[in-house]
Amino acid sequence: QLQLVESGGGTLHPGGSLTLSCTASPLPLEYYAIGWFRQAPGKEREGVLCISRGGSVVEFGTSAKGRFSISRDNAKNTAYLQINDLKPEDTAVYSCAAKSIFDQFHYCPSYYGEFDYWGQGTQVTVSA
Secondary structure (H helix, E strand, O other), rough: OOOOEEEOOOOEEOOOOOEEEEEEOOOOHEEEEEEEEOOOOOOEEEEEEEOOOOEEEEEEOOOHHHHEEEEEEEHHOEEEEOOOOOOOOEEEEEEEEEOOOOOOOOOOOOHHHHHOOOOOOOEEEEEE
16 A cells, blocks of 8 residues: 655745655655646646656656656655746646556556556645
């Protein structure tokens, strides 16, 4: 049973940057593909980025595009989402999710329903 905890959210001015963390326990992160999602008030949840067990990155198609970067540090059981040049429209609850992967090292789930475990989410607010 995997547990995920996000941290690093907060309130930033437009143009700022931050890094969100997603820490897994008690099982090793290395056995999971990790996705980052966000949900703004009154809007559907949207996928941002996914990183496979082997480190392959898949974009879900968010409008943020190149301003987002995903990474993982299996030794720390932590995945990260870096956001640059924050914009007001980035305001949302950001969640990480995990999918157990046996041997498909480059596979990333393509939508939220494929993920097995979810964190509680962390609030990111971008305001002038």
